[in-house]
Structure formats: C-alpha cells, structure tokens
Amino acid sequence: MRVEVGLLGESVGRLAEVGASPVGGGTRLALGGAARAGRDLVRGWMEAAGLRVRVDDFGNMVGRRDGAEEGPAVLLGSHCDSVRRGGRFDGALGVLGALEVVRALNDHGVTTRRPLEVVNWTNEEGVRFEPAMMCSGAVSGRFAKDYVYGRTDRDGRRFADELRRIGYLGREADRPAPPAAYLELHVEQGPVLEAAGLPVGVVEGIVGITWLEATVEGRADHAGPSPMRLRRDALAAAARLVSGVEELAHRLTDAVATVGRLAVEPNVINTIPGKVVMSVDLRHPSPEGLETLVAGLEKLVWEVEARTKVHIALDRFWTSEPTSFDPGTLDAVRAACEGLGLPFGRLWSGAGHDAKYLQDVCPSAMIFVRSAGGLSHCEEEYSTPEDVEAGANVLLHAAVRLAGTV
Numbered sequence: 001m002r003v004e005v006g007l008l009g010e011s012v013g014r015l016a017e018v019g020a021s022p023v024g025g026g027t028r029l030a031l032g033g034a035a036r037a038g039r040d041l042v043r044g045w046m047e048a049a050g051l052r053v054r055v056d057d058f059g060n061m062v063g064r065r066d067g068a069e070e071g072p073a074v075l076l077g078s079h080c081d082s083v084r085r086g087g088r089f090d091g092a093l094g095v096l097g098a099l100e101v102v103r104a105l106n107d108h109g110v111t112t113r114r115p116l117e118v119v120n121w122t123n124e125e126g127v128r129f130e131p132a133m134m135c136s137g138a139v140s141g142r143f144a145k146d147y148v149y150g151r152t153d154r155d156g157r158r159f160a161d162e163l164r165r166i167g168y169l170g171r172e173a174d175r176p177a178p179p180a181a182y183l184e185l186h187v188e189q190g191p192v193l194e195a196a197g198l199p200v201g202v203v204e205g206i207v208g209i210t211w212l213e214a215t216v217e218g219r220a221d222h223a224g225p226s227p228m229r230l231r232r233d234a235l236a237a238a239a240r241l242v243s244g245v246e247e248l249a250h251r252l253t254d255a256v257a258t259v260g261r262l263a264v265e266p267n268v269i270n271t272i273p274g275k276v277v278m279s280v281d282l283r284h285p286s287p288e289g290l291e292t293l294v295a296g297l298e299k300l301v302w303e304v305e306a307r308t309k310v311h312i313a314l315d316r317f318w319t320s321e322p323t324s325f326d327p328g329t330l331d332a333v334r335a336a337c338e339g340l341g342l343p344f345g346r347l348w349s350g351a352g353h354d355a356k357y358l359q360d361v362c363p364s365a366m367i368f369v370r371s372a373g374g375l376s377h378c379e380e381e382y383s384t385p386e387d388v389e390a391g392a393n394v395l396l397h398a399a400v401r402l403a404g405t406v
Contacts, residue, residue: 001108003100003396005389011096012388015041015080016088025379026088030081030123031059031162038080039168042095042120049102051118055170058135058148059122059163062176065102067115067403074112074403075179075362076101076395077119078186079354083127087381089187089388093369095120097185097392101399113404114180121354122163128153131211131318136354139175140361181329181402182358184366185395187383189351191374199390201345202333203366206356207254208290208322212280212297214241218310220266220274235264235273237308244300245280248293255293256283256350285322285348323356326363329402333365336397342390351376367394 018041019026019034028034043061046053051063064073078094098118105112126132129151137143149160163169193201218234242259249257261279282293294316301312337344349366358364369391372382383391 001104001110001396003097003104003389003392005385005392007103008096008100008388008392009385011045011099012088012092015092015096019082021085021379023379024088025085025381026082027084027086028080028082029084029128030125031128031159031166033166035081036166036168039120039166042080045099046118049099050106051102054174055168056139056175057145057170057172058138058175059168059170060135060139060176061120061168062174063102063118065105065112065116067112068406069113071114072177072180073115073117074399075117075119075176075182075358076184076399077121078184079121079124081123081125083125083377085379086377087375087379089381089383090189090376091124091186093187093383093388093391094185097395100392101396104396110400111406112400113406114402116399116403117176117179119176123159124354129159132352133320133354133357137357140357142357142360179358179362181326182355182362182364183329183333183395183398183402184353184355184364185391186353186366186368187376187381188368188371188374189376190371192347193345193368193370194372194374196345198343198345199370199387200337200342200394201347201368202330202337203325203349203368204330204346205322205324206320206349206351206353207283207285208287208320209281209283209352210290210294210316210319212282213315213317214238214278214280214301215313215315216241216276216278216310217312218274218308219272221272223270223272226272231272232309233272234276234310237304237310237312238262238276238278240304240308241278241300241312244304245297248282248296248300251296252284252289252292254285255289257281257293283350287322290319290322320352320356323359325355325359325365329363329365332401333367333394333398335401336394339397340390340393342394365398367391367398
C-alpha cells in the first residue's frame with residue numbers, strides 16, 4: 001500500500017493556483033478571499049474522498065473517516081494559509097498528504113481500528129492575525145476564545161468578523177476532540193536534510209520561539225534645520241536595535257534572531273522619523289537560551305535609549321516554549337521509515353508548527369521532507385516529487401501503525 005505522487009502533486013499544484021503569483025509562489029493570508037477559495041477546494045476534495053467534514057468555531061476544518069471502533073481519532077494534517085508570496089508546499093503538503101493517506105486506504109479497502117481525521121488548521125502562519133499557530137493553540141487550551149476573536153489585522157479587521165465573512169464560522173461542538181495521536185507532514189524549511197543527503201526526517205521537537213514588538217518613540221522634525229546633536233531620530237535608533245538583534249544571535253550557540261517588520265512614521269523623505277514600530281523574533285532550542293536572548297534584548301534597549309535619547313517600549317506578546325515530541329509516536333514514524341527502506345535523519349524544527357500545541361494534549365510527531373536549498377517562506381520553495389512521495393508514504397505507514405487495522 002503506497003501513496004503515488006501523481007495525484008498528490010496535482011493537488012498541490014491546483015491549490016497553488018489559488019492566490020498564485022507569476023513566478024510559482026502565492027498568497028493565501030488567513031481568512032482572506034484566496035484562503036476561502038482554497039478552503040472550498042480542499043473541502044470538496046475531502047468530501048469526494050468520503051470524509052464527513054465539519055468546521056469548528058475557529059474555522060478549523062476536520063474530515064472524519066470512521067474506524068472499526070469508536071473513540072479518539074488519529075489526527076493528520078497541517079495548514080493551507082500562507083505567508084505573503086510564499087511557496088506551494090509549506091503547510092499545504094501536510095493537509096493534502098493526509099488526504100492522500102485516506103485515498104490510499106480507500107483504494108485498498110483498509111479499515112483502521114481507530115478513526116482517522118484530516119485537519120486544516122486556521123491561521124498557522126500568524127501573518128495577518130498574530131500570533132502564529134493561533135487556532136491549534138486555541139483548541140489545545142493555550143488561547144481563550146475571546147482573545148482569538150478579538151485579534152485584528154493591520155487594517156483593524158477582527159478575526160471573528162473575517163471568519164464570519166468568509167463563511168467558515170462553525171460550532172464549538174465541532175472542534176477536534178483530543179486525538180489518540182497527531183502526525184504532521186511538512187517540508188523542512190531548512191538545509192539539514194539536504195546537507196545530509198536524506199529525503200525525510202523524523203522531527204524530535206520544536207525550538208522555543210518568542211515574538212516581541214518594540215515601539216521606538218523619538219521626535220519628528222524637519223530634516224534640514226535640525227542639527228544632528230539635537231535630534232531624537234526614531235529610525236536611527238531602530239537601526240541600532242536591528243543591528244543589535246542580529247548580534248545577539250551570533251553570541252549564543254543555536255540561536256536565531258530576526259527583525260521582519262518595521263512601520264515608520266511619518267515616513268516622509270524630508271522629515272526625521274518620530275516613531276518606529278518593529279517586530280523581534282527570537283528562537284532557541286532551550287528555555288534558558290530563549291530567556292538569555294530576551295534578557296540581551298532588554299539590555300540592548302537600555303543601551304540604545306541612553307545613546308539616542310529615544311524611548312523604547314517592549315511588548316513580549318507571544319511565546320512558544322521548546323517542545324519535545326512523544327517517544328512512542330516518534331517510534332511509529334521511525335518504524336515507517338525503516339519499513340519503507342528509506343534513509344532518514346533526526347532533527348529538531350527551527351520553525352513553529354501546529355504540532356507544538358497538539359503535543360500539549362496528545363502524543364504527537366512530525367515528518368519532514370527535504371527542502372531544495374533549504375528555502376521556504378519564498379516563491380522558490382521546492383521539494384522533488386520523489387521526496388514528497390517518500391514523506392507521504394511515511395505518513396501513511398506511521399498513521400496505520402498508530403490507528404491499527406482490522
């Protein structure tokens with residue numbers, strides 16, 4: 001029993017046409033028009049595969065395939081929302097790969113002991129509505145419903161209103177119940193597997209992530225008559241902060257630090273900027289390392305304030321702690337790789353995934369597929385058909401091990 005890459009590749013390609021860019025990538029921001037069209041497409045495929053589809057109060061889509069027994073399901077899936085001008089595999093491969101698992105079981109007339117469910121999580125990326133992994137986190141008890149519903153995008157649109165607008169506001173009763181186990185197939189989004197010459201990886205955990213927002217307040221003034229020694233230039237101060245954030249990561253082994261977003265006011269060519277709002281993304285495999293990065297950032301803020309005479313406020317609004325996956329579920333993934341005769345690596349994920357919050361409520365694990373060049377969150381993202389097929393078959397056989405057969 002195998003997943004063949006043909007139909008899976010076709011599904012990935014067809015979904016990529018929704019919100020497509022001219023050079024192969026695409027944009028399906030959570031709860032936008034393209035995201036709704038993508039959801040409609042995937043829902044049709046789920047129903048055609050015989051899944052009973054329901055939508056919960058966060059917009060999470062779940063398709064159920066009954067097992068011989070009642071009780072908790074083995075849950076498979078990922079997400080179909082994207083970053084701006086992202087790649088075609090990130091997230092979507094996990095949902096469509098799970099759908100191919102169902103199709104393979106249907107084609108071979110296999111009944112699993114436990115039910116199987118396929119899930120498409122809402123707002124994994126956190127690009128439009130921060131933070132990331134918000135709706136798997138809500139189902140897992142990390143975020144309150146009112147908190148999720150009240151999140152706004154850069155235009156002030158509320159999550160709840162947008163969910164209702166696209167027609168995917170479902171019922172709390174239709175949330176995924178705590179599963180027997182959770183498996184997520186995903187492209188690696190990094191260079192480790194490619195460097196090792198391996199098609200797939202068994203993901204043993206996810207590093208810690210914290211997101212902060214820094215608000216730098218100086219004084220707007222005319223660019224010509226204002227002497228340099230008297231200025232309180234918010235953007236010049238922010239530039240020191242950006243450079244310092246990068247340096248923080250270089251000082252600590254296995255750390256990464258990124259400033260990905262800046263908003264400058266008034267953003268006029270001949271006016272000294274009076275305010276800058278910027279993001280800071282810090283990551284480390286250990287809780288201690290993550291807190292060391294935060295402490296270093298706070299020290300950096302004091303130093304920049306003293307030197308530039310601006311005021312900087314830090315808001316640490318989201319933290320995802322380092323998470324190790326369940327040993328028994330990892331064993332099922334490793335056994336699937338070995339049974340298929342596939343060489344595999346063992347690694348931790350440097351990116352956040354919905355599996356982090358699922359591990360809080362059930363045994364979970366992830367399967368990585370090699371990323372060409374280690375590229376992701378960009379239009380050049382690519383995994384070969386052979387590697388995609390390998391990952392999907394690991395998902396199939398690990399799922400069957402966890403769900404059992406009759």
